[in-house]
Amino acid sequence: MMTLKLWLRSxxxxxxxxxxxxxxxxxxxxxxxxxxxxxxSPHRVFPLAEYEAAGCRIVPQGSWSRARPEDVIxxxxxxxxxxxxxxxxxxxxxxxxxxxxxxxxxxxxxxxxGGALLDMECLVDDDGRRVAAFGxxxxxxxxxxxxxxxxxxxxxxxxxxxxxxxxxxxxxxRRGRDRRETAVVVGARGRCGRGACEALETAxxxxxxxxxxxxxxxxxxxxxxxxxxxxxxxxxxAVPALLTEQDLDHPARRLSVVGDVTCDxxxxxxxxxxxxxxxxxxxxxxxxxxxxxxxxxxxxxxxCSLIPVEASRDFSRALCAHLPALRDxxxxxxxxxxxxLRLSATSGRLH
Numbered sequence: 001m002m003t004l005k006l007w008l009r010s011x012x013x014x015x016x017x018x019x020x021x022x023x024x025x026x027x028x029x030x031x032x033x034x035x036x037x038x039x040x041s042p043h044r045v046f047p048l049a050e051y052e053a054a055g056c057r058i059v060p061q062g063s064w065s066r067a068r069p070e071d072v073i074x075x076x077x078x079x080x081x082x083x084x085x086x087x088x089x090x091x092x093x094x095x096x097x098x099x100x101x102x103x104x105x106x107x108x109x110x111x112x113x114g115g116a117l118l119d120m121e122c123l124v125d126d127d128g129r130r131v132a133a134f135g136x137x138x139x140x141x142x143x144x145x146x147x148x149x150x151x152x153x154x155x156x157x158x159x160x161x162x163x164x165x166x167x168x169x170x171x172x173x174r175r176g177r178d179r180r181e182t183a184v185v186v187g188a189r190g191r192c193g194r195g196a197c198e199a200l201e202t203a204x205x206x207x208x209x210x211x212x213x214x215x216x217x218x219x220x221x222x223x224x225x226x227x228x229x230x231x232x233x234x235x236x237x238a239v240p241a242l243l244t245e246q247d248l249d250h251p252a253r254r255l256s257v258v259g260d261v262t263c264d265x266x267x268x269x270x271x272x273x274x275x276x277x278x279x280x281x282x283x284x285x286x287x288x289x290x291x292x293x294x295x296x297x298x299x300x301x302x303x304c305s306l307i308p309v310e311a312s313r314d315f316s317r318a319l320c321a322h323l324p325a326l327r328d329x330x331x332x333x334x335x336x337x338x339x340x341l342r343l344s345a346t347s348g349r350l351h
Contacts, residue, residue, distance in 0.1 A: 004327040005035035005068070007088075008051075009075040010044070010061040015281050017043055017160055017308035018134075018315075020074050020091075023050035025320040030055035032324055037071070039063060045160070045308040064088075069114075072326055077302065079106060085113030089326075091319075093120050097343060100267045107344040117344075122336040123322065131332065132318035134304040135234070137311040139195030139261050141303040143185070143230050144170055146259030147203045149285055149296060150181055150228055158284050158300075163310045170203040177204070183228035184208040186215055186242060186271075192232035192261045200230075218242070224253045231271055232261045238268040245274060248290025260299040275299060281306075 006029065008021050021029070023046055026036050036056040040048060052058055064073050065083050075092040086109045094117055096103035110117050123131050144166055148154040151173045161169075183200050187193045188209035200207045208226065215233070218240065223229065224247060231242060247253065264270040265278050275286055278301045288295045304311035322332055 003033065003035055004324065005037065005071045006323065006326075007064050007067050007071050007073045008036065008038045008056075009064045009073055010039040010041035011076055012080055013077060013302070014043055015305055016077060016302060017045040017305045018076055018312045019044050019046050019308075020076050020312075020316060021320060021323075022046055022312050022316040023054050024313075025316045026051055026056050027054035029320060029323065034324060037067070045312065074323075079109075083113075084109055086110045086115040087113040089116045089118055091118045091120060091323075091326075097121065097339070100264075107340075110340070111344050116337060117340045118333065118336040119340070120319070122339045123319075123332055124335060125332065131322060132315055133191055134311055134315055135191030135232075136195035137307055137314070138303045139192035139197075139230070139232050140199045141166070141195075141306050142192075142232075142259040142261035142298070142300070143183075143196035143199035144203070145284065145298050145300075145303075145306075146228050146230060146257050147181075147183075147200065147205065148173055149298060150257045151177070154284070156282075158281050158306060160306050160308050163307055166199075166307060167202055170199060174204040181205055181227040182208070182225075183230065184210055184223060184226045185230045185232055186210045186223075187232035187234060187262070190232060190234050192234065193230075196230045196232050196259070196261060200228075215239075215242075220247065221250075221252060224250055224255050226255055228257045228259070229255055230259045230261060233269075233271055234262065235264070235269040235271065239271050241273050242271045243274050243295075245290075248274065248288060248295055251291070253290070253293070253295075256293055256295060258295065258297045258299075260297060261303065263299045263301045263303075265299060265301070272297070272299070 030036050037059055038051040038056040039059055040061045069087045073088045073090045077093055096106045125131055153173050183205050185193050185196045185207045189211045197207055260272050275297045279286055279299045284298055286297045
């Protein structure tokens with residue numbers, strides 16, 4: 001029987017602090033006879049020594065391209081641009097299936113090399129629910145940043161914190177408030193939405209919770225009447241805009257801060273076309289102008305990396321429950337493989 005070998009890739013992005021597999025879970029995989037190779041990383045929040053102590057083989061950063069064809073490459077965000085032809089199976093959030101820029105090109109690289117994209121967004125159970133996701137923590141951090149900015153205590157440069165530290169900042173921001181902000185969470189019933197609602201409640205705000213019914217019959221004036229909007233929609237297809245350029249000039253607009261947790265910039269699913277580029281850690285807030293008050297948007301596409309330890313541990317626990325089945329296959333991995341084959345064969349008609 002062939003031994004399953006996993007290769008934990010270093011992330012290219014300097015602000016990516018998370019790990020898809022944390023040391024404790026790597027130890028459990030090794031104990032089950034699964035080979036674990038871990039690349040060195042200058043950014044990963046978990047010390048390399050912990051992986052080494054767990055029985056992992058340590059290799060230089062970026063050496064995944066020299067892995068054996070049967071090895072499975074595990075990463076988080078995207079796939080490095082080289083080598084062009086991809087011969088391995090990659091388990092990663094590729095952001096290639098919803099019409100994002102570069103998606104068609106990435107699929108062609110897998111086709112050229114004979115590899116496969118097992119996108120983490122497609123790892124779903126028999127009921128279609130994702131088995132491993134960062135959504136809760138993305139929602140929590142996205143809403144927390146929006147509240148802290150609305151209360152003028154968000155640092156100009158954002159940096160990673162622990163959950164406890166972020167909670168403390170939210171609670172401390174409540175002191176001396178002479179009025180209560182109002183907030184609406186769109187997509188409140190999903191993982192992201194639940195995390196966002198908890199952060200808002202920690203900050204002393206009881207949010208309006210909007211789901212599909214409220215979004216389908218959007219009450220634009222009610223939305224504009226809140227101080228804070230959190231977009232936590234998990235859309236797979238194009239959706240109507242929550243905010244338009246015309247809304248910036250609406251005379252009754254009270255809305256002043258938007259936290260775009262979904263951050264589908266560049267895709268047809270982008271529900272906030274009033275901004276077109278993601279925010280960055282050194283410029284987390286983008287200011288838009290209409291008549292009257294400005295509108296500030298926070299649209300970071302790696303929110304969970306700002307709370308990397310807790311987010312990584314939860315995600316790794318869920319993912320590692322299914323990784324051993326990569327050797328012999330399971331309905332979950334078969335569905336992800338079929339999704340890749342279907343989309344890579346449709347001449348770029350991505351959705």
